[in-house]
Amino acid sequence: MTVARAATPVGIIGMGNVSGVYLKTLRAFPTLEVVVCADIDLERARAQGSRFGIPRAVPVAELLADPSPELVINLTVPAAHAEVGAAVLQAGKALYNEKPLAIERAAGRALLDAAAGAGVRIGGAPDTFLGAPQQTARRAIDSGAIGELTGVAIFSTREGPERWHPNPQFFFEPGAGPLFDLGVYHLTTLVSLLGPVAAVSASARIAPTPRVIGSGPQAGTSFAARTPTHVSGSLELASGLPGTIMTSWDVAGSELPWIEIYGSKGTLSLPDPAEFNGDLRLRGSGEKHWSVVPAVPAFAEAGRGLGAAEMVEAMRAGRPHRATGERAFHVLDIMCALYESSEQKRQVELQSTCERPEPLPLGWPDLGQDVAA
Numbered sequence: 001m002t003v004a005r006a007a008t009p010v011g012i013i014g015m016g017n018v019s020g021v022y023l024k025t026l027r028a029f030p031t032l033e034v035v036v037c038a039d040i041d042l043e044r045a046r047a048q049g050s051r052f053g054i055p056r057a058v059p060v061a062e063l064l065a066d067p068s069p070e071l072v073i074n075l076t077v078p079a080a081h082a083e084v085g086a087a088v089l090q091a092g093k094a095l096y097n098e099k100p101l102a103i104e105r106a107a108g109r110a111l112l113d114a115a116a117g118a119g120v121r122i123g124g125a126p127d128t129f130l131g132a133p134q135q136t137a138r139r140a141i142d143s144g145a146i147g148e149l150t151g152v153a154i155f156s157t158r159e160g161p162e163r164w165h166p167n168p169q170f171f172f173e174p175g176a177g178p179l180f181d182l183g184v185y186h187l188t189t190l191v192s193l194l195g196p197v198a199a200v201s202a203s204a205r206i207a208p209t210p211r212v213i214g215s216g217p218q219a220g221t222s223f224a225a226r227t228p229t230h231v232s233g234s235l236e237l238a239s240g241l242p243g244t245i246m247t248s249w250d251v252a253g254s255e256l257p258w259i260e261i262y263g264s265k266g267t268l269s270l271p272d273p274a275e276f277n278g279d280l281r282l283r284g285s286g287e288k289h290w291s292v293v294p295a296v297p298a299f300a301e302a303g304r305g306l307g308a309a310e311m312v313e314a315m316r317a318g319r320p321h322r323a324t325g326e327r328a329f330h331v332l333d334i335m336c337a338l339y340e341s342s343e344q345k346r347q348v349e350l351q352s353t354c355e356r357p358e359p360l361p362l363g364w365p366d367l368g369q370d371v372a373a
């Protein structure tokens with residue numbers, strides 16, 4: 001017999017832009033309820049909280065002292081992820097951080113250690129690997145659709161966000177740039193589908209030309225980037241598979257794909273890994289054209305926050321969650337190692353690793369009933 005259980009109380013710290021996307025995703029899940037939110041800017045928390053019917057908007061310290069939330073979702077800016085995340089864990093609550101887990105390796109490692117010490121779970125974005133294209137890719141790879149794997153290539157190349165964002169300086173600070181802001185999605189996809197990375201080598205550079213703001217009150221103002229704007233490198237996966245990475249905001253135009261996975265019988269081409277939708281395409285060995293791989297049944301309202309919702313289900317069911325802190329840390333470690341390799345002009349071996357997550361059950365999520373019987 002299925003026993004109705006109360007929803008798991010959840011809190012959110014950081015009620016800026018992305019919080020609305022999270023709240024839309026989370027409200028589809030009867031297994032959880034966002035009961036409290038906080039922000040360093042309390043007025044913002046109040047306004048966004050009332051827009052989404054969150055019962056309480058409070059200062060951060062009050063949320064941390066509140067015994068009710070079992071999981072806190074940290075949607076603050078990257079530079080605050082480590083400090084806010086550490087406070088959540090210290091309060092004895094499970095933590096789900098937006099990406100990147102932290103902006104420095106030591107701070108990310110400290111979060112994993114703090115979670116282990118407190119005996120609570122830690123999870124982290126990106127969670128787009130739970131979306132239909134990537135779950136379809138996972139099943140295609142596991143079923144041998146492209147044969148024995150031979151390599152992987154990931155690309156995120158475009159012009160910089162200073163062209164369209166009215167206040168873009170933060171995109172060019174440490175903790176952002178094309179690698180930490182967008183490459184993080186590609187690397188999370190790669191690691192989720194193919195397993196951990198063992199070593200990297202790279203060349204990374206800050207383009208010498210100043211960035212010129214293209215819109216808003218600061219239009220025409222120029223500023224200097226403080227983090228690499230073009231990163232080109234190679235990845236050696238723990239499985240032995242060779243990989244290529246390029247992330248750049250210095251590319252006017254390109255015809256590079258997002259992610260390609262190569263095998264003895266064909267190539268898989270994935271859509272933008274920062275999204276939950278798009279077609280997965282396959283081109284078999286000897287074929288002249290690409291064909292769309294029929295997608296696995298998927299959650300129509302998939303969006304950012306899915307990883308946190310899956311984490312709550314896992315907590316309730318007493319099983320491992322999929323968007324783990326270990327993977328978020330491994331991806332942070334890869335990104336830091338790419339920069340280190342470029343600075344030190346050598347290959348860098350990674351000390352961290354992570355599990356390849358189980359594919360989602362077909363038809364997940366079952367929103368009609370609880371996961372516990």
Ligand SMILES: NC(=O)c1ccc[n+]([C@@H]2O[C@H](COP(=O)([O-])OP(=O)(O)OC[C@H]3O[C@@H](n4cnc5c(N)ncnc54)[C@H](O)[C@@H]3O)[C@@H](O)[C@H]2O)c1
Nearest residue numbers: 014015016017018019039040041075076077078080098099
């Ligand atoms: N905006 C997007 O589309 C998007 C997409 C994917 C991921 N993200 C990630 O989500 C996170 C938030 O992005 P955003 O676009 O919502 O940023 P934002 O600047 O709009 O919102 C961040 C919020 O965090 C609050 N904040 C900052 N420091 C804090 C602290 N120490 N304590 C409490 N609150 C604090 C700010 O006041 C602000 O309300 C970032 O990590 C970003 O990488 C954003």
